[in-house]
Amino acid sequence: MIQTTIQTIAKALDTSLFGCKDSDISISGISIDSRTVQPGNLYIPIIGERVDGHTFLDSAKTNGAVASFWQIDHKPYPDFPVILVKDTTVALQDLARAYMQSLSCTVIGVTGSNGKTSCKDMLYSVFSQKYKTQKTQGNHNNEIGLPLTVLDLDADVEIAILEMGMEHKGDINFLCSIASPDISIITSIGSAHMENFGSKENIARGKLEILTHTKSLCLYHTCPEIDAVLSEIPHGEVILHSFGPHGDSYIIGDIIHHKDGITFTCNDMENPVSMNVLGDFQAENALPVIYAAKTKQIDENAIEYGLEHIEMTKMRTQQITIGQATIIDDSYKSNPESAKVALDTLSSIPTPCHIAVLSDMLDLGENEKSLHAQIGTYAHQLGIDYVFCVGDLSFYTADAAQGTWFDSKQSLIQALRPFLDTDCAILVKGSRATAMDQIITDLQQGENE
Incomplete structure (x- = not known):
């Protein structure tokens, strides 16, 4: 998690402090929920539709918060070390963006209408065999959750796997402005949030916003919707690689179903791959994981072990x-x-x-x-x-x-x-x-x- 001082945060956000006798107060992690604040945390009071987090500062202090963001229009200011900001949500996002830029890890961004959480869990299971790896927890994949995930990354993390959700046009573009992925994966294009997009092609355009921010490699599940709009998306020197039934390579062979998982063959893996998850679609979710792992020099034995010992997020198959x-x-x-x-x-x-x-x-x-x-x-x-x-x-x-x-x-x-x-x-x-x-x-x- 982020380890810094309130002075460093104020400087990064180009803002000022209030109520600070010591500008070198150390910060160890952040929380937006006063009930989950841990000693040493920076408390970030988010203003929601029904609740204003500023009203819970006393609870945050009781639980060990050492400082807080404070929105400048909320006067009087408390007798407590605060970092004054125009908007606490925007400040959370800006802090996450600055912290992400300070890290030297490889970032893998995952999005898609379906399968992104399963793919994220597979990536974590495989990459953690070789690297210090952290991933999005739960459903922290939106404009609040992704910054929280980033700020929970350790300074020495080597691989950060960040899930990105989408409800409206521009969502992925914004999340990528924080995450800045080196490798991106688009698992699928489906009908989720059709009310907001009007067509699957528009959903594909929304998901492909990740491509314009990707630094080196984009892996995507081939489908008519992506194929129809991909040429519209500028991607510079980024390598594109498709997977799925009509993808570039990594073709799935026979799939054997067990009561507690599947085994499948893949033309780019020497041995059959066993997974402790159910469903043919999980074999397809594994293909970009295998490809990405090989680009980071993870050997096949480690890939096989990781895919056989996946810890799935709750309520996802x-x-x-x-x-x-x-x-x-x-x-x-x-x-x-x-x-x-x-x-x-x-x-x-x-x-x-x-x-x-x-x-x-x-x-x-x-x-x-x-x-x-x-x-x-x-x-x-x-x-x-x-x-x-x-x-x-x-x-x-x-x-x-x-x-x-x-x-x-x-x-x-x-x-x-x-x-x-x-x-x-x-x-x-x-x-x-x-x-x-x-x-x-x-x-x-x-x-x-």
Whole structure:
């Protein structure tokens, strides 16, 4: 994490101090939440829609904050060491940008409609075999989260893996102005946030903003949308390399499905690659990881070991055992592309019974009902044994799947409990706002009672 002084921060931000008897006060890390402040932290009070972090300075002080950013329009100033700034959010971002420039690590930026978190976790598992590596924690991939991730990097970090999310045009451009990636990876182009972009081509343009900031190498999943707009994007001397079914190289061969992972062959790896994650799509997510690792002189044995020991972020195709059932917790988000991939993954698990537990996919625009119905039709075509749905839009999924729609999570949970005593695989998926992870929590608690 950042280790500096308040004087150095004030100088970097071209601003002034107030209430400081000692301008050499040491800072060890930062926090935007007064409840999580650690001794030695700089507290950064963010102003949100409903809460103003300035009101929690006393709590931050109690927990050990030694200084704070303070927005100049918030008077009177406190009797406490503060760094005066025009906007605390902008100051957080500017501090992260300055700190990033002071580091000598290789930065790998990862974006994509689907698969970016899995790819990030794979990169971390592989690169940490050789280098001191740090990665984005949780979902810290936006205009607040990415600066927090950067400021949590250690001064001697060698590889920084930074995930970048996107909701609007210009988001990736802004995040890259802080992260300045050496290597960039675009995992996929999907329908997420279609309401904000209008077309997949525009989503591709948004994701490709990463290319104009990349210093050396950009790896992207080939798809019609990227192919259609790539020529519009200036990229100078950056090397472009595509992966996927029609990519430049690293072609996937046979994929063998296990109950707890997959094994696949790749023409640029001497031995078959085993992974402790489920789904054919994870093999594709691994391709840019393999390529990037080889550019940094990581040998194949280390690559193989890293891919076989991935620690996945929670709620992203996370495997959980409850009773005799295998639960696939993919409840963090859902859109038509990721839902189909998740259903493919479910159907590939070698088990006698497959159950899809689905809720609404949000932010799909005017075609939301038909898109939900398409997922139901797809589940039916795959032969998923049971499709259980909850949520207003998921009524159309259940209807098309010839499945069952429930008017509450509790009634769905009651229908699901008997299956925990059988050898089955259960996929749980929905947009984050649907909080489908609550179903898994309730099932776990019921099993422990």
